Amino acid sequence: MTRPIAMLLAALALALPLSLLAGRVWIDPTAPLGPEASLILAELRLPRAVLAVLLGAGLGASGAAMQGYLRNPLADPGLFGIAPGAALGAVLSFWTGWASTGWALSAFALLGAAGAMLLLTLIAGRQGGVVLFTLAGMMIASLAGALMSLAISLSPTPFAMSEIVTWLMGALTDRSWREVWIAAPLTLAGIAVLQMAGRGLDALTLGEAAARSLGLDPRRLQVLLVLGVGLTVGGGVAVAGIIGFVGLMVPHFVRPFTDGRPSRLILPSALAGALLVLVADCLCRVLPLAGGELRLGIALSLLGAPFFLHLLLRLRRELV
Amino acid sequence: MLAAEALVLPGRLRGVALNLRAGEVTAICGPNGAGKSSLLSCLAGLLAPASGAVTLDAASLSGMHPEARARALGYLPQTPEVAWDVSVTTLAGLGRLPWRTSAAEDAAAVEAALMALDLPTFADRPVSQLSGGERARALLARVLAGTPRWLLADEPLANLDLAHQLALLGHLRACAGQGMGVVLVLHDLALAMNHADRVVVLEQGTLAADGPPELALAEPVLEQVWGVTTRWLGEPGARALAV
Numbered sequence: 031m032t033r034p035i036a037m038l039l040a041a042l043a044l045a046l047p048l049s050l051l052a053g054r055v056w057i058d059p060t061a062p063l064g065p066e067a068s069l070i071l072a073e074l075r076l077p078r079a080v081l082a083v084l085l086g087a088g089l090g091a092s093g094a095a096m097q098g099y100l101r102n103p104l105a106d107p108g109l110f111g112i113a114p115g116a117a118l119g120a121v122l123s124f125w126t127g128w129a130s131t132g133w134a135l136s137a138f139a140l141l142g143a144a145g146a147m148l149l150l151t152l153i154a155g156r157q158g159g160v161v162l163f164t165l166a167g168m169m170i171a172s173l174a175g176a177l178m179s180l181a182i183s184l185s186p187t188p189f190a191m192s193e194i195v196t197w198l199m200g201a202l203t204d205r206s207w208r209e210v211w212i213a214a215p216l217t218l219a220g221i222a223v224l225q226m227a228g229r230g231l232d233a234l235t236l237g238e239a240a241a242r243s244l245g246l247d248p249r250r251l252q253v254l255l256v257l258g259v260g261l262t263v264g265g266g267v268a269v270a271g272i273i274g275f276v277g278l279m280v281p282h283f284v285r286p287f288t289d290g291r292p293s294r295l296i297l298p299s300a301l302a303g304a305l306l307v308l309v310a311d312c313l314c315r316v317l318p319l320a321g322g323e324l325r326l327g328i329a330l331s332l333l334g335a336p337f338f339l340h341l342l343l344r345l346r347r348e349l350v
Numbered sequence: 351m352l353a354a355e356a357l358v359l360p361g362r363l364r365g366v367a368l369n370l371r372a373g374e375v376t377a378i379c380g381p382n383g384a385g386k387s388s389l390l391s392c393l394a395g396l397l398a399p400a401s402g403a404v405t406l407d408a409a410s411l412s413g414m415h416p417e418a419r420a421r422a423l424g425y426l427p428q429t430p431e432v433a434w435d436v437s438v439t440t441l442a443g444l445g446r447l448p449w450r451t452s453a454a455e456d457a458a459a460v461e462a463a464l465m466a467l468d469l470p471t472f473a474d475r476p477v478s479q480l481s482g483g484e485r486a487r488a489l490l491a492r493v494l495a496g497t498p499r500w501l502l503a504d505e506p507l508a509n510l511d512l513a514h515q516l517a518l519l520g521h522l523r524a525c526a527g528q529g530m531g532v533v534l535v536l537h538d539l540a541l542a543m544n545h546a547d548r549v550v551v552l553e554q555g556t557l558a559a560d561g562p563p564e565l566a567l568a569e570p571v572l573e574q575v576w577g578v579t580t581r582w583l584g585e586p587g588a589r590a591l592a593v
Contacts, residue, residue, distance in 0.1 A: 101431075101433035229447060232447060233444065233447050234433070235432060235433045235436070235444060236427075236430065236432065236433075236444060236492070237430070237431035239396060239425070239427045240427050240431070242396050242416075243394055243395075243396060243420060243424070243425035243427075244420050244447045244448055245415075245416040245417035245419065245420035245447065246416070247416060289436060289440045290434040290436035290437075290440060291436065291444075292434070
């Protein structure tokens with residue numbers, strides 16, 4: 031186990047129990063647990079914390095893989111169009127009224143993610159060029175965005191419109207173990223797939239031609255990326271809505287502590303992503319805000335946008 | 351032996367046939383657009399010809415597993431890229447990717463490559479902090495760490511000053527001395543004349559000359575292919591081209 035992984039695991043081991051105590055109702059760890067506190071812990075805080083860890087881990091790992099694949103420190107999992115595809119699926123479940131029935135919302139979102147993955151693979155074709163692939167992802171993202179806007183503007187009821195808009199902001203409020211069971215297998219499988227892509231991502235450090243001369247199969251790498259990002263991001267959007275910027279920010283925090291190879295970044299980014307989302311969600315719960323809780327998606331965007339600007343300014347300085 | 355049989359790439363190569371021998375430094379020369387980089391990419395197995403074939407020791411390159419091909423043929427592209435600011439050791443270690451060997455074996459191969467290119471003092475230095483000459487050597491170390499039997503480099507001397515060009519050519523000559531086949535795309539005809547064992551001249555996708563430098567780069571060939579009247583000055587091994 032490398033040092034960054036050990037340190038991040040230790041930080042998570044510390045943050046997870048602490049996060050269970052924080053919220054509108056603070057739980058005193060020194061006092062005996064009453065029935066109300068037990069219920070809050072078991073049915074609200076614990077699934078929410080586990081979901082934050084899963085969501086952050088998936089976004090962190092896919093961000094690291096995306097930056098490695100595109101060889102660009104500004105890349106984000108959203109670029110592939112899979113998150114907007116999943117969001118479109120979820121929006122359609124609200125639009126059709128299915129969202130209120132059991133697993134339908136998540137199922138619709140996963141179908142949306144799968145549709146985006148399929149479309150991406152079909153458009154990119156057999157050659158597996160990174161540029162074509164990225165452009166295909168951007169096209170899918172903007173198509174999904176346009177269709178979501180259309181669905182919102184044609185909402186059958188004002189209530190459905192409000193539900194869609196609120197859900198798109200991304201949050202972990204009122205999530206249960208059901209969402210955990212949806213996200214856990216998808217996220218863990220996705221991270222495992224992305225880890226399998228590590229050698230190919232390392233080779234791509236040298237550019238496409240040199241990577242192919244090192245035995246890289248670009249098509250296989252592309253399939254692994256689509257599958258890995260699809261499972262992690264699709265699973266995340268299916269249970270929490272759109273949570274941006276985690277995949278962009280986290281690899282930057284972790285990269286200085288690794289040797290710089292993309293393969294060495296995936297697991298630490300997963301752990302750092304888990305830590306970031308866990309802490310951010312905790313802060314969302316405890317921030318005194320009139321009108322309810324700050325949405326996690328908004329909080330992370332408020333953090334992420336200045337960070338993105340900082341990255342841009344740093345790149346501009348390096349280019350001068 | 352690395353052989354090309356009647357290679358055709360529409361618009362780029364028109365029936366090029368070659369037999370390259372290990373232990374030699376072969377320079378591929380020609381005017382812009384003659385097909386030099388395309389030929390090198392075909393020889394490296396990165397471009398599939400429309401017709402014809404490339405064979406390595408009589409085995410077709412297209413039939414080889416990509417990693418087996420990568421272990422045999424080291425390729426240095428025209429504009430080498432290093433996307434992340436890794437150390438020289440990590441960069442060289444990327445050359446071990448096709449091998450899937452133990453960490454100890456990889457470390458030994460990387461160390462040997464860094465030694466061969468006088469890079470041990472730079473081992474931990476990030477690539478961004480290297481000079482042009484050091485960077486060129488580090489990129490070559492990446493290829494050598496893969497212990498290929500053939501080294502195919504596309505204009506490896508571009509953007510290097512004269513001293514660094516000569517130093518890098520010295521390293522490439524040492525590789526050939528150890529039995530490696532070295533194939534270089536070169537624009538500088540004087541460097542090809544003085545440092546190659548064999549020169550292949552391409553003109554509009556066809557083979558215009560192939561042989562020892564004195565014959566392949568003879569003045570009439572230069573006039574025919576480049577359309578420039580020239581004269582070689584000096585002694586063999588230290589010739590200069592007067593235009």
